[in-house]
Amino acid sequence: MSSVFNNKKRKFQRILLRWYEKKKRRFSWRDPNRNSYEILIAEMMLRKTDTAKVAQIYDSFIKKYRSPKSLALSRESSLRHDIRLLGIADRARLFRLLGRKIVKECGGQIPKSFQELTGLPGVGRYTANAVLCFAFRRDVALLDTNVIRVLGRVFSVYSSKLRARDDPVLWDFATTIVPKGKATSYNRALLDFAAQVCTLTNPKCLTCALCGICDYARANAKDCKE
Numbered sequence: 145m146s147s148v149f150n151n152k153k154r155k156f157q158r159i160l161l162r163w164y165e166k167k168k169r170r171f172s173w174r175d176p177n178r179n180s181y182e183i184l185i186a187e188m189m190l191r192k193t194d195t196a197k198v199a200q201i202y203d204s205f206i207k208k209y210r211s212p213k214s215l216a217l218s219r220e221s222s223l224r225h226d227i228r229l230l231g232i233a234d235r236a237r238l239f240r241l242l243g244r245k246i247v248k249e250c251g252g253q254i255p256k257s258f259q260e261l262t263g264l265p266g267v268g269r270y271t272a273n274a275v276l277c278f279a280f281r282r283d284v285a286l287l288d289t290n291v292i293r294v295l296g297r298v299f300s301v302y303s304s305k306l307r308a309r310d311d312p313v314l315w316d317f318a319t320t321i322v323p324k325g326k327a328t329s330y331n332r333a334l335l336d337f338a339a340q341v342c343t344l345t346n347p348k349c350l351t352c353a354l355c356g357i358c359d360y361a362r363a364n365a366k367d368c369k370e
Contacts (some may be wrong), residue, residue, distance in 0.1 A: 155357050156298060157323045157330065163353045164333030167340060171195065172203050174332065180254035180279035182206055187274040188239070188266055193230050195339075201229055212252055215243025238266035256280055270309070274331075283327045285318035290338035295321070297342060297360035 173186035185206065189198045205226055209215050215223075223236035242265045246252060254275065255261050261272035269287075276282040292308050295301055295318060303311040323330050341348045349355055349365035356362075 152299070152357055153321055156321065156354065157326075159353050159357070160333045160337060161323070161326065161329055164329060164336060167336065168332065169195075169336050169339070171199060173198075174278075178279075180275060181212060183279040184242075184254055184267075184271070184275050185209075185239075187271045187278075188235070188242070189227070189230060191271065192232065197229050197231075201227060209239075209243075212243045212246035212250075212254075215239055216247045218243070235266070241265040242267075254279065269315070277327050277331055281328060283322050283324050285315060285322050286331045286334070287315055287318045291318065291334050293344065294334060294338050294342045297347075298354060298358045300359040 171186075173183065178186075186198065186202060189202065189205075208226065209218060209223075218240055220236050220240050223239050224233060227235055227239075245264055246254065250260070255264070256276075258272050258276065261267050261275055262269065267275075273282075273284040273286055276284050277286065287309055289309060292303070292314060295314075299317075301314070301317050302308075303314050305311040308314060337354075341352050342354075347360075349358070349361040352358065352361060354361070355365065
């Protein structure tokens with residue numbers, strides 16, 4: 145990669161992490177004392193769901209279903225009732241299947257490998273990487289619609305695939321941006337930045353910390369300078 149790109153990448157990492165220290169969102173599932181099971185449950189709840197809704201039920205859910213075994217022994221009707229606010233009925237079935245598989249095939253422990261994680265019911269690449277990052281401190285990338293938007297605007301990197309979040313080229317690119325040893329803070333910073341600043345509509349370009357190095361902002365906001 146060119147020295148120009150590497151320089152921009154370092155600036156992006158530095159600015160984003162500095163912004164995160166002041167503007168990070170606070171959620172129960174981000175508590176550093178959360179175990180891998182609790183983190184996995186949070187990530188499965190957060191799929192296609194607003195964080196505010198997850199925040200309303202997460203603590204009570206974890207208190208009731210403390211382990212994969214408790215999920216495995218649960219009644220699907222009870223699970224459905226407990227997560228009804230999330231709005232996706234099939235998730236109750238997946239939670240129960242998840243608990244059973246972890247108990248029967250993983251000894252009740254959350255797997256630590258990407259291959260094993262993606263073999264669990266309802267766990268795709270994003271969720272697996274989120275668990276590897278937040279539970280096991282691996283330097284892996286996260287790529288969803290919001291992250292794709294930020295990286296696209298800053299670096300002008302786009303996908304020609306119908307489902308951009310499944311594009312291996314974008315995943316490879318996102319991986320090159322992750323700072324070694326700081327993936328947890330970096331990935332959460334990206335998610336928070338997308339939610340608070342680099343929004344889908346009306347992004348806050350003029351007050352954005354990344355304005356000076358963002359291709360989109362420099363093309364659309366007159367006062368953005370590096």
